[in-house]
Amino acid sequence: MQERYEPQTIEPKWQDRWEAEGLFAAGRRGDLPKKYVLEMFPYPSGALHMGHVRNYLLGDVIARYSRMKGFDVLHPMGWDALGLPAENAAIKDKRHPAERTRENVRSFKAEMKRVGFSYDWSREISTDDPAYYKWSQWFFLKFRERGLVYRRMAHVNWCPGCQTVIANEQVKDGLCERSSDPVVIKQMAEWAFRITEYSERLLRNLDELKDWPEEVVKKQRNWIGKSEGAELDFAVDGSSEKVRVFTTRADTVFGCTYVVVAPDHPMLAAIVPADRREAVTAFAADQARKAATKGRDEELPKEGVDTGARAVHPFTGAKLPIWAANFVVSDYGTGAVMSVPAHDERDFEFATLYGLPIVRVIRPADGAALPADAAFTEDGVLENSGPYTGQTSPDARKAIAAAAKEGGFGGPSVTYRQRDWGISRQRYWGTPIPIVYCEACDPAGEGIAVPYDQLPVELPEIDVAAVLTGRGEPPLAKVPSFVNTTCPGCGGPARREVETMDTFVDSSWYFARYLDPKNDELPFSRSSADRWLPVDVYVGGPEHSTMHLLYFRFWTMVMQEMGLCAEEEPVKRLVTQGIVNGPDGRKMSKRWGNVVAPATIVDRYGADAARTFTMFAGPPDRDIQWSDEQVEGSARFLQRIWRLAYRHRDSAGLPGDLPADGRSLEIRRAAHKTLRRVTEDLERLSFNTAVARAMELVNFLTPVEPETDAERAAMAEAIRLLAAMLSPIAPHLAEEIAEVYGATRSLQATEWPAYDPALTEEDTRVYAVQVNGKLRGEVAIRADAGEDEVKAAAQADAKVAPHLAGMTVRKVIFVKGRLVNFVVSP
Template sequence: MAMNERYEPQAIEQKWQTRWEEAGVFRAGKRPGAPKKYILEMLPYPSGKMHMGHVRNYLIGDVYARFFQMRGHDVLHPMGWDAFGLPAENAAIKDGVHPAVRTRENIDSFKKEIRSLGYSYDWTREVNTSEPEYYRWNQWFFIQMLERGLVYRRFSKVNWCTGCMTVIANEQVKEGTCERCESPVVDKELPEWSFRITKYSQALLDGLDELKEWPERITSMQRNWIGRSEGVEADFNVQGSDARIRVFTTRVDTIYGCTYVVLAPDHKLVAQVTTPAQRAEVDAFVKKMAAISKTDRTAEGATKEGVFTGAHAINPFTGQPVPIWIANFVLSDYGTGAVMSVPAHDERDFDFARKYALPIQVVVQPAAGDKLPSGDKLEAASTEDGVLVDSGEYSGLPSAEARKKMGEKLRAEGRGEPKVTYRQKDWGFSRQRYWGTPIPIVYCEKCDPERKGQPVPLEQLPVRLPEIDTQTVLTGKGEPPLAKVPSWVNTTCPKCQGPARRETETMDTFVDSCWYFARYLSPHYEQAPIDPKEAQRWLPVDVYVGGPEHAVMHLLYFRFWTRVMKLLGLSPVDEPVKRLVTQGIVNGPDGRKMSKRWGNVVAPASIVSKYGADTARTYVLFAGPPERDFDWSDDQVEGAFRFLKRVWTLAVQHQGVAGATHAGAYEGKALEIRRAAHKCLKRVGEAIERLSFNTAIAGSMEYVNALYALGTAETPAEKAAMAEAVRILCVVLTPFAPHLADEIAESYGAKDFTVTQGWPEFDSSLVVDDVIPYAVQVNGKLRAEIRVAADAAEADVRAAAEADERVQAAMAGKTLRKFVFVPKRLVNFVVG
């Protein structure tokens, strides 16, 4: 098929996308005996408009999916929609459009843009988390976990977004505001449903050691979030009272230097221990702290402030009374909500003690070097381990040994115990919104007077969201939206068949994304969320691509959920992902992150319509390593387009040699063509494997320049070499510019898609970088030229020369008299 003279991507790209889809090229499971690769990108929330950040995310996975398919793997590369969530509901409150309507419209728009870029998705596995077919299994998981004690109801202080009018997770609070709508977040006490993720804290922490192919910054963030601390809990009796304050400390070895105890402002003992003289001041401080979010109170650099309660507690080791304070930096839901303060050996305690003129007592001296001065002369806290001083019977002990002995004494005397604590808290997942998974619980006054809730029978799942009048129900005010739908709320008790009421809260949308990767394996399976046989085949995910901002929300939650799936016999693995790739941000032309807010968004459709999908793909992948941010550049988009035009023109110029073959030796220019081709094949393949896509494309560009420089193919060997070179060019461009690659390959006689032809092995003899030519003479007359490694020894050069057919012919029937070796230049056989 003759190629057009001009490169016109709009004339070829839709054609190839249609052919790929009709042929089912990217459907997984077609190679059951081949090794598997599960390539996945984080599924998008369908806002209706793709941006270049999405394009980059999906391209990283697409390159891998195509490459591994070419390398002979059975590849699973699915796509779906994280379709529940606040944006659609907030939009409904604003403009009255039902969230389901808007979501369907957005998915259609988003999917159209995805298809226009030629991604290699298996669309037969598409999932939509807002469909009852999907969220039925969220409810099934809830009931299974409820039966196993992994779901429970609690009253707790939650983060209440004053804009979204719902609870949000700790991780979604940024500097006291909601990361979604930037409205203030306040503490509010509400009943909520929670997942007991803390039961898995240690397992999640230990599992990080096995994630060798995850970015270190992500595993570090998860370690810090889980926050394992080894220490002791110790009881400080309140002087003149039966009350006891239990504190947790990792540095019990410093307890002889404890000069005050601090309670959280909302600690349950504050009101009890506060003296009448201090009541007004304490109440005012408590009220002030209640109006400030805990994030702001404990932020780095926040001013430390507190109030004396008037009460004292007894140090369990010294027997001496120490004052009890309340302060902004202690939180009731962290540890025990109380801390023992040792200002000589803790920076925060030191600053607080200096501010309020509290005593400072040194009780740990460095094991070597200069000794610390007395507390009143100390300039900063000393936080390192050392040797105990002024610590009674423990004086002279190293810190570690003292901690062990002190913990044992507390346990023996019933005044405390060694303890491991975690910063991580259980995951409160109930939300006061409509557009989410209904929680499958009913309340019956007769059967459940304590309102613990009864699960809906499994055979009644899914509990579907009711149809609603958007204007009436989605007001953003008052009780949860579902509570405003009496026909849905009022139901029948599964036990007594009497009147009952449904739970009106819905699940956090992070539940949807906890396990979606497993639903892709069998999206229409009716017996369970996952077909266990498919889980055995495909899990874990081999490569997962997404933003680092999900490090301690989605990525931690779905590691937890994978362990639950294993507990339920659904999954064979503890960890969902083998290799995690976190992509950088695509900034707008102004250097700021692309956002509607800044008006700097570049729509993929505008690039595709002007330059074609392959240009958009090539530019984004060439702009920099996947993990780094880059600034959008229209000039560089033009550059990518010019490169693809050069590829097209090169293929047009040499189309006449498409069917050329050659059975003889390759030398001279023909050999140079082949060397350039195989070196490029090797370089691009290795670059893709190490996630260096920009380097791979750079190698392709250098290759194209080399082919241009070699000029017209004239001899049969040169024509055959050039035909091979163009076919290899199609191979190396397939992961990046697949439409162009398939069009050229077809013009050069290909009977199948490039992605199904395979990735050929390079010829190792053609890819040695440090190769030099040697002139081979017989009796001083040039007979051949050979190429050998630059560091080849004389014997190796001689052997290569003797193996050449032309040299053998010149020496036939003669006796070798002398062998002359001139390093890096020539060899001469003297015969007679």
């Protein structure tokens, strides 16, 4: 062992040895229970930075610890390689997106290896590989056969700069987060998955996800947005049309004074009188423009226009004005609402603004006065409600919904906020949709499935400058050799679908491809699914709380129904990590120019210093601030460990069973207590406190100068345990010290050390002392003190004694190690 700590020498040595010995290969210990540890795979854009490293490092520490705890660990890595950023960069640089993507993958992978991540690289996947996206296409066709894929007209976010549809989450303040172009709302034909068929199941299963962050579960619950209520039909006066509304407050129906539909509701073309069409059309166009420029969570000022059409109240026959207003959207619910301004704040605000009638039909059950200038939105007792007057709101809701069903104009209903998942993208760098169109066989243009034996439909080679222009029709439409094909039915001329799939499709099932990445018969075998699924620990950012996590939960449910796996939920435990803020205090991102490259830190301080700082900086779910000073502090800590191990290296060969007392016992107690606490910390993923415990142990050991063989043996044992404890976090240093101190195998091939319970008992224990159940004091006493001794000490305590004076002790409740309670009376 050399005197100087040189991570740049030690770390490559152990990385090469791990790889040569295949220590991270899943399945090498198939007789042990499994542990599947997974981080959300990266989009290889630009270079890896320390913000990325934190995500992958959390999973790596868990994986390394799990191997030592006796698990056969699957810890894979791959690349979410398709998508908009690479294509936008290709347009800008006139380079094929595959070139840049593969360069970035090589860079990411090299950086990951330098940081010491323990991945099973034999299972590496990349979504731009036809051998991967073949199975995304296979799933598309299988889902279509199950009625879960369809073609629809939908309102979409269209980015003129990217020339494609983008998701709501990619719209920031009305602008595309990629190109910064103003987003336009337009109606287009698109392919969609019927994820709403699974809304109830997705919602119900949230109750079973006990090891998911509460905030994520809450966001998913809100996104699905289940509402129980009733649907009611309002006939349109003078027309065969009906306006169907959904309401959770059917008890307020007699207070409905107007009906509101979305500005772009398709019914408007049929019901708006000629003299109002121009005004209504202009209003709809203006609202579409405003909707496209607002932020996702921004609420526009309420605006509306009287369409001139009238709705017939289903219970009273009154003719009510039909308004178009911007607080109703056509693709949510029925695209129409009944407005009850006396009992809904939004309706009250709109009615007040436009001078519409306000009729109160619910009064407080306690007889309190109704507010004069606001809506009363609570349940109560009905009034002015015909035969339902006097009923409570819950009873009236049931009765009114039942009456609507009996009368044929509605009935009880459940709706969800969640919408079906539109997957069409007008880009090149994505998975081609395996559909062809043949005028002879498919005159309606519904699409003909590409036969399974013709998969994958591969992305064609292209002239980048001619095809990736960012303008005009979808890029694939500009490639005749791709578009023109033959119909699988009649053999005649046909054209391929030129849209590609949303990249969320690729990330919805990638975790399962890792199980069996070389399988060319199926996406993965059932036996591999039975061995490894579900994922035991999944690490990723909280920004994926809704879209990705809902999509891959949905996908797993379908796979389970298809018999591909037994599990209907993909992940047991979800860990959401906080972000790493750069030196300027903003989120570390290439966009802000504040990224810290791991290579810079590894070159200067070593990978273990970067790993130790990242784990010590804060709990996994908290944001952390990058600090060069703290990284240097972590490096100094590792140097102290090295110096400690170097100083006592001659004691490494002493037998470990020498009797311990005095100072040697103190050393052993300190080491075993630390081991117990670090073990508990790692189990609950409290990595920062685990590092802190190791620091405390080093502080204790550093000034100790052993004088006897027993003391030297105890010190050697403490250093061996310290190396094992640090192995998941600073593995290279730990391996080198362990080898010097007698290890013949990598720590990743050995068991996590067991602490001696007898050495972890505290010397003293603190008892809470109560009198008649009220805390009156505390006493500290030897841990092995008996009940009588503890009671005597408690009675004699200066704070307790006054409360016992002059009292008769009727009973003493004693809880060993915790509590003494004197039950007394005068």
